[in-house]
Amino acid sequence: MSTSSGVQLAPSAGTISARTGVRWITVIGLEAHCQLKTRTKLFCGCEYVFGAPPNTLTCARCTGQPGALPVLNREALELAVRTGLALGADVAAVSKFDRKNYFYCDLPKGYQISQFDRPYCSGGGIALASGKFIRLTRIHMEEDAGKAIHDRGSATLVDLNRAGVPLIESVTEADISSSKEAHEYLTALKEILQYIGASDCDMEKGSLRCDVNISVHPQGEGWRTKVEIKNLNSFRFVEAAIEYEIQRQIIAYESGEPSQFPVQETRLWDSAKGVTRTMRSKESAHDYRYFAEPDLPPVTVDAAFLERQRSFLPELPAARRRRYRESLALSEYDAGVLTADRAVADFFEAVLRISGRPKEAANWITNEVMRAFSDPEMDARSVDELKIRPNDIAEVIAFVEKGTVNTSSARTLLREMMKTGKRAKVLVDELGLAQVQDTAQIENWCREALAGKDKIIADVKAGKEQALNALLGPVMRASKGSANPAIVKETLLRIIQAEH
């Protein structure tokens, strides 16, 4: 792939500059902020619902009233710890909260309660498909800020509904070397968080946000200055910002002009223009004046608590994929598609439990059911919204197996079931989808199809049985798909041999 700048991209092995032939290696670390799916905020009893009218989900605590004190939400700690366990991290027996001090209108207390030097989790990580392991440095808990809205005339409006919503920030080591790996890592992270019920990771609702730290250096040389890109709110933007930044940094270095070289700074992604832009330099970086939060005692986690949280962990996506491939003999593709969303995987397993047919269950779900999610007629964007339940699919599988309906009728049947929510048995009758086993009826359709087809008849008689296939279609059409194809074929052969 070549770009306008003339730099050749080869993501897995760095980037070869077309101009100089130098192979540039990219070094990336990711910080992901995920909203925890708790009933209430991190330090108060307010609920949080995305899109609620501004400043309706607030109280003395999350609006920073004088004298109000934070109280840690137990559920947030539980979900945070489960996340740590699912990512193979070490959960600290004792961690603490700190205050991160800065002024902004969406930060009610003038500080954010976060964790600085003693986060609740360290280590762990995620294995990519290639086998490469992306290590996590740490995960910490913190509260979200509110939202400042600047685009309503000259005033800045502040909505504090989001203020105090629990976040976990996971920080990787600089183990990622391409936009593709970054994407894969984030996808896996999102899958895991969704699987364990810790977060929706819905980027559109801001429940997952990313910062990227990135630098490039010629192969064989030491690491160079890293640049931070903040607040990327979609995986696509993460990829695009990384690609842009690789180009920008390589071009800057290859200019040979030290004043043009990348500097340590924070940049923002401008999605409209597809570029990153300086937000603030290192010199103007905030001094957050962290110190231990005196209003909260240290967080202690004992072995019993850890075990209890571990007991809530479901089988994680990677393990499930492996099991689907190895024990159920599903293809890599099917296993991947089925496990990407825990609800789909759970649905699949429910069908499997009833039908005992892994391949068939996988086929029906990955094809017909998942296609329905993007079909407006079906009015279902997820498994939860489907009008059918797992036993409905199992029934369809059984009907095909018993020959009650053929495969193409079954497809029609399942679509109708998803549209109407009616049971398979009812629809088979309503739509007349039962396979016709009546040989007299089939014989009539076959004779009609054979009329005038002397060439085919001659071929068949000459031993070319596959010539029959040309007649199958017309017969099936005449039967509106309800004829049993095997019987049709048999009947055609019988008629040709006996009567021609």
Next chain:
Amino acid sequence: MSRTDGLDAVGLRDALARGDESVEATIAQTFDRIDAIDPRLHVFLNTERAYAEARARDLDRALAGGETPGPLFGVPIALKANMCLAGFESNCGSKILAGYRAPYTATFVQRLIDAGAIPVGTTNMDEFAMGSSSENSAFGPTRNPWDPARTPGGSSSGSAVAVAAGLVPIALGSDTGGSVRQPAALCGIHGFKPTYGRVSRFGLIAFGSSLDQVSPFARSVRDIELVMNVMSGADANDSTCLDEPPLEPEHARDPASLAGLSVGVPKEYFPNMLEGGVRRAVEAALATLEKQGAKIVPVTLPHTEFAIPTYYVLATAEASSNLARYDGVRYGLRVDGDGSLQGMFAATRAAGFGAEVKRRILLGTYVLSAGYYDAWYGRALRARALLRQDFERAFESVDVIAGPTSPLAAFKIGEKANDPLEMYLADALTVPTSLSGLPAISVPCGVVEVDSTPLPVGLQLIGPHRGDARVLRVARAFEAVTDFARARPPQLATARVATRGARA
């Protein structure tokens, strides 16, 4: 003069519970006294007469209806202006919060109300509790009832004077580095700082969160015990609050006897700067304790000299963060400035905070800054551990520690206002206990004549961590054999207000 005049809270509560007088009449008298005295002493920033009268009528009705009167039934109380009661103005003595009415009620205030107490208003204080004289209040100083030219001490100045001048039997202050014990000493009343965490801080507007503790003023030790038992105990709204059982006063058969008790006297608490009259009064008090059977033991608290610098690093660091919320965005004063967000923050804070608060915010910001944290904040944390260790070692050999509360008796308003360092030293003997989280009480222990004006002196009794009951037992014993707590400011007689002691 009514039958309830001059009673302490326990006495008043019992009289009201018996029906000697209606709560409504008591509250009316309370406001009559406030109206008579407040113009001279500037005790309250805000009174809530309509609220108090309505509460009083409710309580009278409840009693008439046969309800059991609570332990503070009908007792009027004053709240420092950094305490939240929904609808009351809590402005912290600051322009930045002028007019701010709390949208919620502090846990300890609610517990007092539930026990039958009637908050009558919020009292004057050094701005955000930063000061030892009330001269840092944005609304002018409170005056000492013993000599209106002098300060009552601070920062809980209005609450101290509300009790000392007989306006209410009980008032609440907050003690961060001595803000209750020092004014109690300068006004001749009891002021008790409990073990850190005994009283929930939910609804106490923060100055230094790891030090702040709600602390009562009263004219008798039994009132202190009463109000402490009502306020203390675990609170789901404050994670730093201790789950302590109620104080079981250690009632000896002879309450005046201190036989078997050892009292440690740290030599560091008798520095050269100690006023002569204060030294004599405290030494006399120690002799009294000895006469009551206590053994006086010299002890050493070798790191005492580091207490003031340590305190002014840690308390200001926490304050710089605690006061960040006063930014003009959500409540309180807003000054637009140049129209930018940063400009609005700066203009609001420049106009809203007084000089001392600004000084402490700058100091606190500095000691937490990158590159300075270890040298200042980090080192202060280590010094705090050493101070704590001093007390732990001393309490291995003694039951309580005694010494002066304040090195000085009440000084003149304006005398030290321009010298913050000298003002800081007023807290030199109270700050070590605050940094260590220990319980300590100031009890009236004598009078010193300054310029032919009699001024009260306070004896400080310090207990080990969670040793609140022990401290109060010693205070009670001392109270039983002395008259100092019953002495009333002579000036007040001219204001035609009862100054008769409860048992006089």
